[in-house]
Amino acid sequence: MAATHRPSDKTPRTERGRITLRKLLDAAATEFADKGFHEASISGITRSAGVALGTFYTYFDSKDAVFRALVSDMSAGVGKAAREALAPSMGALEIERAALRAFLEFAAEHKEIYRIIDEAEFVDPDSYRTHYETIGARIEERLRQGGDSGEFVPGLGTPEAWALMGMNVFLGLRYVIWGREGDPDFTEIARRANILLTQGIGR
Amino acid sequence: MAATHRPSDKTPRTERGRITLRKLLDAAATEFADKGFHEASISGITRSAGVALGTFYTYFDSKDAVFRALVSDMSAGVGKAAREALAPSMGALEIERAALRAFLEFAAEHKEIYRIIDEAEFVDPDSYRTHYETIGARIEERLRQGGDSGEFVPGLGTPEAWALMGMNVFLGLRYVIWGREGDPDFTEIARRANILLTQGIGR
Structure with a gap:
């Protein structure tokens, strides 16, 4: 083996x-x-x-092993940051807004996360894929619960979960990693992303 | 120099x-x-x-130079694939649906694009950033036009453009690079992403 x-x-x-x-x-x-x-x-x-x-x-056992453990630790950190930002009273949409805001704050505290997860694509492809599949499954479960409670439309699944994960990852890339003077703050970013998610951009 | x-x-x-x-x-x-x-x-x-x-x-001049040219060529290829999928008669939302579908097809034909763009983060960070800033600016301009024509809500900007870009990139990652037996086809993925984008997921 x-x-x-x-x-x-x-x-x-x-x-x-x-x-x-x-x-x-x-x-x-x-x-x-x-x-x-x-x-x-x-x-x-x-x-x-x-x-x-x-x-x-x-x-x-090795440099590979600590790298793999680190990717897994960062996945867990993202999940923990999201969970800690949630309160039992929150509705499904409020949960998504709080989870995104918590992710942006986590990434700002741990800016190395992008570089390390992205390097996993080359160093340890299984960890890279597991990282996104784990987060995607977590989001998909939240969307399903929101559908069950009637706050989201029914029938949401994997495509919507990956779309939402991509939104969050790219908002972090733009506003945390490549943030600029004069950018809106994380609360405002999470608010605008939440409006897009709730209502869409169609008139 | x-x-x-x-x-x-x-x-x-x-x-x-x-x-x-x-x-x-x-x-x-x-x-x-x-x-x-x-x-x-x-x-x-x-x-x-x-x-x-x-x-x-x-x-x-060098391996670096051909890599840089390749990233720029791939950015141009993504843009060309999107443009060719559009017709003058299309409305703003139809444009986004067609652009996503064209991107998924382009990525399926050029699966190497993910690996190469992602490696640019390490090999040539400026190319990596330029790639996404170029595509983000192109999407932002389409959102602005959709706002002007009244098909989109007014006031869309950089956060919405990066959110939409992230959606598209992650749908390609999941359904092109990590596609599985039994996945919905690209037309269906683009349709569902477009519903999310148009109407949101709130009830």
Whole structure:
């Protein structure tokens, strides 16, 4: 068998272990974003995490493995940021607006996410595809719930979910990564995207 | 000055020259898509184009230059495919539907476009950004015209244009690059995206 990811083998069991793992993932995000996958090194990651080189191997087998774990961690981070922005009282459309705003804020705090996810297309295509399929499925489920509650039209599915994901990703690209002086703020971007999503642009 | 792109220097003046340039760009698309930028070689491009190695330098100074020209050629190809799908009689919404359908067909014919544009983010960030800014500006202009004609709501601008571009790019990613047995066809995808765009998903 090829070197597969076996997270269960190396999942930390103590709080201290979880803190070290977090440090390694944060350091890996910076290292991969600054240098790109090929130039990045395990020693660069451990140096910036402030842990011994040997400690790295308690958590990961290889540079590939930490990269894969980082992509998965970022997918989870996007999901967590969206969930934390939601309140039980929100309707389906309000949820989409809050989720987009939370995503823009998450991306602004973690600008490296675009570079790392995009490099996964070349370094680890399975992680790249899983990242978008996971988020797409999450959005599709929200659209289905909105249809069930009667707030959205019925019959929404994969095409609408991917369209909405693409909107959000490209609004982040334009307003977070390539943001300019004088751009509308994230609240305003999320408001305008939500109007497009709710009412469309047809008169 | 750094090695800048000087297309005017090397633009072919004869029909035969234009045919050779086309062959080189098509061969470059295959070479870069198959091997990635770093592994791709000028000799691989000329071999697959069936032209002499020296001929390459009549058209391009370097591997970087042919890559840059290819990204620009692909941007132009997307624009041309959209324009050719349009008829003077079409309304603004019909234009968006036809443009998306044409883009999906173009991407299906040129599946390498995703890999090459996405690799430009790392190999030639300026080309990457120019690619999306060019397409975004083109969409924004169509939205403005639709607002002027009264078919779209007034006041559409950059956020709506980038949202629409993201929708189209991600529908291509899902249904062209990662297409599956049993997926709806491109006409149906464009129809559903157009409903979302026209009416939104709110009830």
